[in-house]
Amino acid sequence: MRFFSDNAAPAHPAVLDALAAANSLDTAYDGDAWTQRLDAAFSDLFETPVSALWVTTGTAANCLALAAMVPPYGGVLCHREAHINVDEAGAPEFFTAGAKLLLVDGPGAKLTVDAVEKARSRIRADVHQVQPHALSITNASEYGLTYSPDETAALGEWARSHKLRFHLDGARFANAVVSTGASPADLTWRAGVEALSFGCVKNGGLSAEALVLFDRDLADTARRLRKRSGHLLSKGRYLAAQLLAMIDGDVWLANARNANEAARRLASAAGAERLVHPVEANEVFIRLSADEAARLRGQGFDFYDWGVGEARLVTSWDQDLAAVDRLADAIRGL
Amino acid sequence: MRFFSDNAAPAHPAVLDALAAANSLDTAYDGDAWTQRLDAAFSDLFETPVSALWVTTGTAANCLALAAMVPPYGGVLCHREAHINVDEAGAPEFFTAGAKLLLVDGPGAKLTVDAVEKARSRIRADVHQVQPHALSITNASEYGLTYSPDETAALGEWARSHKLRFHLDGARFANAVVSTGASPADLTWRAGVEALSFGCVKNGGLSAEALVLFDRDLADTARRLRKRSGHLLSKGRYLAAQLLAMIDGDVWLANARNANEAARRLASAAGAERLVHPVEANEVFIRLSADEAARLRGQGFDFYDWGVGEARLVTSWDQDLAAVDRLADAIRGL
Amino acid sequence: MRFFSDNAAPAHPAVLDALAAANSLDTAYDGDAWTQRLDAAFSDLFETPVSALWVTTGTAANCLALAAMVPPYGGVLCHREAHINVDEAGAPEFFTAGAKLLLVDGPGAKLTVDAVEKARSRIRADVHQVQPHALSITNASEYGLTYSPDETAALGEWARSHKLRFHLDGARFANAVVSTGASPADLTWRAGVEALSFGCVKNGGLSAEALVLFDRDLADTARRLRKRSGHLLSKGRYLAAQLLAMIDGDVWLANARNANEAARRLASAAGAERLVHPVEANEVFIRLSADEAARLRGQGFDFYDWGVGEARLVTSWDQDLAAVDRLADAIRGL
Amino acid sequence: MRFFSDNAAPAHPAVLDALAAANSLDTAYDGDAWTQRLDAAFSDLFETPVSALWVTTGTAANCLALAAMVPPYGGVLCHREAHINVDEAGAPEFFTAGAKLLLVDGPGAKLTVDAVEKARSRIRADVHQVQPHALSITNASEYGLTYSPDETAALGEWARSHKLRFHLDGARFANAVVSTGASPADLTWRAGVEALSFGCVKNGGLSAEALVLFDRDLADTARRLRKRSGHLLSKGRYLAAQLLAMIDGDVWLANARNANEAARRLASAAGAERLVHPVEANEVFIRLSADEAARLRGQGFDFYDWGVGEARLVTSWDQDLAAVDRLADAIRGL
Known part of the structure; x- marks a missing residue:
């Protein structure tokens, strides 16, 4: 019996059924009927208008979000053990063209306002040091801890007060929602989150993750970067269909x-x-x-x-x- | 009846069957049994030992190949109307960190030795100009023309003589093989091609393309870049299975x-x-x-x-x- | 007698005198008294408030301007024979992290509204093609032709109407001013130019060029990029002193x-x-x-x-x- | 009396004299007589054939070296308080196109074999983590401590055994040479150093630093990157002359x-x-x-x-x- 990775599990039957159902002629890229339904489906789920893009990996979702938020000369405050720092082979640096991850410590791979403020306050504002442009957290964290809506909102408020963007790596967002009992909205945009990597593959998906943009002004850039990074699949309908299958009926x-x-x-x-x-x-x-x-x-x-x-x-x-x-x-x- | 894109077509039934067959527990990323079969399957197909990597788009295949071949300060000779120049949103520049596409003209989006030599000879070798490091052609070309083994080999020989890498964008490689009646080997490594973007999605695939490396020394870099660019899917077995289904039985x-x-x-x-x-x-x-x-x-x-x-x-x-x-x-x- | 390059000429005596005069203790980087005078001196020269940064090469001036104006996924409309395309070793692609030069033809390395509009109109607005974000011209051009204020203003108006930034490579700006008899202001910001590479080295300087920003909102980014690209000299006063010596007394x-x-x-x-x-x-x-x-x-x-x-x-x-x-x-x- | 920065000091009179002496017609860029003497002068100084390039800042010297040594997907082991990590505004990430600084701790901003081995051994070799490609140290360190030849050689040997490149930031190399009493050769190539940022500006220079390449195979790439990053000055003779003035007579x-x-x-x-x-x-x-x-x-x-x-x-x-x-x-x- 395997307990070493949720990526080892198969796809949920509803996902395979959705692929079969989508297996007909349609428009290429993201012009198809399934993809066209994504924004509405995720807007319903999050109780607010969002832009939702399918991608195939959490790394792509994370890094498209960061690259849409942070210029090449900027920095991203994140936990030293964050997946983006430790296990993405430098993808954040690649997508952002060299932005710097500004590392913060804290137990259980979680960040607190105190910890990020301490890190931020050590950075001089002059041109010699990389300035933070965004904050990124992971819920559930790399050690399986969750952020409550209040914890998230405190970080969101702090980020806003310092004009930092706020990204949430939700590779295991579903587990956080179930664990906290909080609504998806309370764990994200109501707490200041502007972009969410909404994980599906670890949770029964086959090859689809979603990048959910609460700040819809990021969508045009994110869509261009998705193409530029080779992540705009020719037959996108098979990704959209997976995501719809996962959220339909609360799978x-x-x-x-x-x-x-x-x-x-x-x-x-x-x-x-x-x-x-x-x-x-x-x-x-x-x-x-x-x-x-x-x-x-x-x-x-x-x-x-x-x-x-x-x-x-x-x-x-x-x-x-x-x-x-x-x-x-x-x-x-x- | 639609004639506007081969990307609009559905996936072949064998591909969907393969997804279902792969839908069981296995190792994540590229450690699974299906992925482990890829090198052998493509080596058989091409009659020589190759490294084969699944990816999800032709843009990713093209650009991973180019980034493994060309340093950021280098250039790639290609046709002015090549897909990499016209329709990939700057992905080659992104993956290579700013290498320059050095544009060559020719009828039907095809290149000849005369044309590439003329372009090359205009470039001064000094530090003020970007030097070519690779040649990239497309077979079948963006206008549906094919390169014969001899035409390809002439370009391959020319590239070798100038120490240039040689990449083949084969988004429609299957159509070129069928059209020319030539063997996959004669259209590629026997003609000097070192990396091939082997297209499947336009030809009945669902979401899998292959990057076939005849120069296997490129494989380690290509694999690291695949991860770094967010293209290492967590459940890679579903991509490998598609590719195997396409080449098994010559689908x-x-x-x-x-x-x-x-x-x-x-x-x-x-x-x-x-x-x-x-x-x-x-x-x-x-x-x-x-x-x-x-x-x-x-x-x-x-x-x-x-x-x-x-x-x-x-x-x-x-x-x-x-x-x-x-x-x-x-x-x-x- | 040498007629092969204005870079071969020595520095003007006033420039050497200025170096000697600046040879005392002062604050490092750009905090010194000479550098502090630059904005005012160039604002006077251009009859409008500007931000002026010293740099050491025209390539640096050009590329800092472009990188401050254009995101990595954007493009720059310029002449096919522009210095930035032909003789800067891919520096624009390096500084911008992969933006694409979108090449336009025209006699004498000059651009016209017709030529740039024709190039622009061929670019589809979809995510598959790189979108122009800026226009760059050279005055005097690479073939020694000048743009009049009216010609510049027509391009500036066109750029504005398409929400494009407007950069002027003025490696030989002094020669253009003298040749046209126009004021520096009429050849730049009054014609819509937002950033000027103000050449000095070809014109009697030793190692100082200026990046003059008419859109002063670009200054903070340009200053950060100057440091990030290794162009913030420790003893900047020796560059500022050269520039001041050149414009004092209209040298x-x-x-x-x-x-x-x-x-x-x-x-x-x-x-x-x-x-x-x-x-x-x-x-x-x-x-x-x-x-x-x-x-x-x-x-x-x-x-x-x-x-x-x-x-x-x-x-x-x-x-x-x-x-x-x-x-x-x-x-x-x- | 100022004790806040060695960058605030003026240039040494010999440096100004050298500028005046170089103020005549010569070939542009690095084709002039002064620049042509650099390799020999530094080869004498270091008792071995080297390639020596003038640059204008330590940041440029450091980052050209690192970019010539490390691919975009690689990493550089360095001290957490190293200048390249703390005070260069992300220049290493910019020049290398996103390589990652892999941070190591140690008293006085110095590294030991134990410390770097501990850091290295924590990095998995798989594609998910950035692999180290180089080691960079600073002598004298950011806290004014020096490495002896033996300490340097131990690190050099360790680097070699792990196939890592070895870079030395010598912004205050002169102070280290004087302090240790060791020869320039013993503190560098004899201890395995392959590239040295040889500082002059803090030590009486005006605007010239040297990048000294003991591995001369790095020179072609370094020269191309120097141009590409806007660091190839049009009148390079004024930089070469400064360096020659500094080492002539052991100034x-x-x-x-x-x-x-x-x-x-x-x-x-x-x-x-x-x-x-x-x-x-x-x-x-x-x-x-x-x-x-x-x-x-x-x-x-x-x-x-x-x-x-x-x-x-x-x-x-x-x-x-x-x-x-x-x-x-x-x-x-x-």
Whole structure:
């Protein structure tokens, strides 16, 4: 049983059905009927008019947003362990043509107003130092922690007061919505977020993510950058159809609910002593000796080591809860 | 009946079947079983060991190849009407970080050794001018003309003699293979081509193209650039599966054969007088007055105007030949 | 006697004196007393408030202006033979992070409203093509032709009507001012120019050029880009002092007057038959057989061949008119 | 009396004399007689054949070196407080087209093999993370500490073993040479350094720095990048002449000797209690209360605060030692 990545899971059946349903003649690029429905569908979901663009990866969504917000000579405040800094191979620097990630620390890969203000205040305003132009956070964070609407709004207010753009990496946004119980609107634009990378692939999608722009003035630039970066697919209808399938009937929330529940069960089994971070979404970081790890693997459970003496367990939308309970029991039995 | 773009056609059933077949748990990114089969499958097809990377667009394939070949301060010799110059929104400049397209003219968007040598010889070698580092051609060309193995080899030899890299944009490579009757190998590496953008989407694919590297030393850089440009999909198996489905059983050749045959019938109906370019692949450029265009459209045929007094008809892998014959008759009847 | 480049001439004595006068302790970068006087000095010269930045090369001035005006995904309309396209090693693409030069033709390396409108109208507004964001012209042009205030204003008006920025490469701006008899203001901001590369080095400077921003909102970005591109010298006072020395007492105009007069004499000697372009500044392009060129060189005159059967003679601020007359006589004697 | 920056000092008389001596007709760019002497002069100085390029700023020297060494998708290991990271406005990211600075910590802004190995070993080799391609250190460091030949060679050996390029920012290289008593060769190429930014402006130059390439294969690329970045001055002879004047007769060493001696006297006056870092070059960082700082300023001494309770005193090549002793006395008297 695999617990090492939600990217390893298959696509949800509704997504495959949507591909088949979209498999007819239509206009190329983003002129087709499915794509034309995206803005309305996401505007409904977020209770405000938005521009929504399909893309194929979270990296593309993140970096198109940042490149639309930040000039080449600008900077982006983000967590030192943010995916954009650690696991995107320099894509932010590539898309922005050399903007600098200005790194901030904080437990659980989360940022606070105090932390970002401290980082910002150390930067001189003169021409010798790169100035911040945007703030980027991740919800749920790289360690599976969530931001509440209030936490997000505090950062949004702070960003606004310093004329910084505000981007949210939502590779696991669905898990954050389910975990906090907050509305998508409260976790984003009502809290000042101007662009959201709305993740689907980890949550049952096949190859479609969405870039949701609450500041619709960013849309023209984002669309041009999407083409310029080779991300405007010729047959875009197959991406739009996936996204529509995920939000129609709240498939995205049902999927996240299952993944979060699986993680909750593992966390409960692990207990406070073992947990490296609180478990609020679908990632469980636990203390595990090499011997313990070997024993779990011997029972057929796959997962990543996370440094020395720790392990990461990621649960997926399709995780069979009975199998999860077997792992939970195995952890209890260590 | 639509004749305006091969991107408007649906995906071939074998491609959808392959997606369904790939819809199970596997390793993320490019570690899955399908992706692992790509190198072998393309090496068989091209009769030589190659590295093959899936990507989602021809623009990405073209520009990853160019960026792996050309430094930011270098240049790429290409036709003035090449897709990379005209219709990719500056993607080559983006991926290469500012390399310059050095434009060459020639009928039918084709290049000859004479033309490229003339362009090259005008460039001073000093530091004030951008030096060419690569040559890029398109087969079939943007006007539906093909390069024979000999024509390609002459350019390849010339490029080699000037230490230039050689890239082939094969958005319609299948149509060129079918049209020339030449082997994929003779049209590429045997003629000096080092990197090929192997098009699938126009030819029945859903969202997968291949970047085929005959110079396998380019593969490590190309793979890093693929990630850096946001083109490393989390669930790459769904792209690999499409490519394998297209080349298994020669679906790609059957599809191109149908499209070419459709174009041939239209060309035959149009006659030499009307044809702007010889028809060698699946694009037909004809002289057509505004009145004639209106009459064809009145009969239900859709296509693009191409400047004043001309029209472009593109045929697809799934084009019903009976419908094509109706358009052919309508053209004859003008 | 050298006629091959105005860059070969020495610096004017007033410039060297200014360096000596500035050789005392002061604040680093651009905080010194000399630099602080630049805005006022250039505002006086141009009869309007401007921001003026010292730089060391015309390439830097041109490209800082373009990078402050044009995003990486944008384009710049310019002449195919413009210095920025032909002789700056891709610097515009480097500074702008990949913006595209959109090339326009016209006799004498000059642009007209008709020519730029024709080029602009061929560009589709969709996301597949690079959109123009700026227009750049050169006065005097690369072939020594000048734009009158009216010609400049027509282009400026056209640019404004299409929301394009307007840049003027004035590597030989002094020669254009002297030649046209127009005021610096009439040749620039009154005609819609928003940024001027004000050349000094070809005209008697040692290492200082000025970037004059009529749109002062560009200044903050230009200053940041100047630092980011390594062009903020630690001891900027030595550049500011040169510029002040050139415009104090109208040294720049006296120098250009001498160079233009020298060119006029050569043009007069060459006669209409030999002249490839009208001579309006300090460059003389003449038809000259290989034999004739050899004879002139045999008499001690140095100049560049300019293609087959043509030669370029460039006159300098310090050109001794007696020596010029000897070359004029030699040309008459061919 | 100013102690806030060695950039505030004037140019050495020999430098001004050299400008006057170079003020005659010569070939443009880097074809002149002075520039042609640079390679030989620096090869003598470093006891090995080198390529030496004039530039106008340390930022340009640093970033041309890095851009010649590191591809856009690569990374540079450097100290978190390195000038290239903190005070160059993102110039490394600009010149390299987005390479990432991979930050390492260590006391006094110095790096050790342990520190860089620890940083390197944390980077996974997969395509998701930016790989280091070069190591860059600063000697003397940003806090005025020097690397000995052995310390440099240890880093050089480590870099070589990991196939990393090795760059040395020598904005205050002269001070390091004087301080360590080591030969220029032992501090550079004999220790594995492949490119050196050889600082002159802080040490009595006017506007010239040198980029010294021990790996001469880097020279062609560096020269092209110099032009492309607008750093190829039209009248390069005035830069070459400055550099030659500095190294002829060892002016550069005499100047550094004076500056270091001035710093030594201040350090001695301050005493170990007050010193934040050991004083090994021409920078003195001392603990100083706000009241004490005010008292020194009241006596006519200018310097920068350096965070709360600290101050930075920088001594220059032209510092009058009698005045330095007055400051030393004032510090003792606090």
